[in-house]
Amino acid sequence: MQIKELASATGVDVETIRYYEKQGLLPAPARRDNGYRDYEGAHLERLSFIRHCRALDMPLADVKRLLGFVDDPDEHCDDVNHLVDDQLARVRARLKSMRALERQLLQLRSRCGGAADGQPCGILHELVSAAHGEACVCHAGTEQQ
Incomplete structure (x- = not known):
């Protein structure tokens, strides 16, 4: 899916999605032949997780740590x-x-x-x-x- 579709599906602004990518909260997606980002279900799930944490007013540093725990659940x-x-x-x-x-x-x-x-x-x-x-x-x- 394209970035605007991801934004629409999660309610997160396109610029915020790009910011989360730059901050390492959201992995960079593959690129299509035309250069457009190509997001997958894993991006949608991760962005929804981030959005939920932010709705709980968690600082981005804490969200990043929580994502680390999700990635390494030991x-x-x-x-x-x-x-x-x-x-x-x-x-x-x-x-x-x-x-x-x-x-x-x-x-x-x-x-x-x-x-x-x-x-x-x-x-x-x-x-x-x-x-x-x-x-x-x-x-x-x-x-x-």
């Missing part, structure tokens, strides 16, 4: 577990950061009583104050969180 469960544990730790750190961001936005949102009260917008006041280096309600107390 008892690598501990290594694979370690990679997944590291990814879980990264996700948990981001979730913690996102919860802190949510609290900040809720604090900021609480500054607006609505346009009907005739007062200037409290959210804009807080954002302008923060831009001037003043304390902002959304960052009050976030140091310890």
